Amino acid sequence: MDKEEKGHIVVIDDEADYANMLKIRLASVGYSPVVFSDPLEGIMHVKKEPTDLVLLDINMPGMNGLEMCKRLQESDNTKDIPVIFLTARIESQDIVKGFEVGGVDYVTKPVNAQVLLARVRTHVSLKRTRDEQKVLIKKLQNSLAEIKTLSGLVPMCAHCKKIRDDEGYWEKVEVYIEEHSEAQFSHGICPECKDELYPELED
Secondary structure, eight states: OOHHHHOEEEEEOSOHHHHHHHHHHHHHTTOEEEEESSHHHHHHHHHHSOOSEEEEESOOSSSOHHHHHHHHHHSTTTTTSOEEEEESOOOHHHHHHHHHTTOOEEEESSOOHHHHHHHHHHHHHHHHHHHHHHHHHHHHHHHHHHOOOOOSOOOBOTTTOOEEOTTSOEEOHHHHHHHHSSOOOOOOOOHHHHHHHOTTSOO
């Protein structure tokens, strides 16, 4: 699996050295990471580029991680991107706030590489599964919209077998069925009609 297939990850942390360390670690196992020290630049990138996961420092100057996550949640294009918070503080109120604004997980600094990679792998996998489900649901909805079904009482002439449509017009049964279902007709002649109409024809 190449880097693009494994996942595009955006790291946003004002500590440049720390962010680059995370970038190197993620790239070493096959992810495609990019790093931003400016939260505004990071959020613009996430809104423009397909992103599988955001690693976001909570405490940053200007716009903190909680505010940035809230902005991502408010946009239809980015609300489904999982956000893992990076934090040096483990106070329960900060953790709760992170979940309240849409974060899916958190990792404390200094980051344990194995813990980080395990959580990254889990949330990237979950996002891609949800994305695949959305595509399948959309395809199913489109297919169902195209399917035509026949149900209920259908008026039919007892003599010529024509069917009366919803507007009161009478039409051949094959025309009516083709218009109200996915069935198509090919014409032939049954043995009884052949014997009656074309007795000279051999079987």
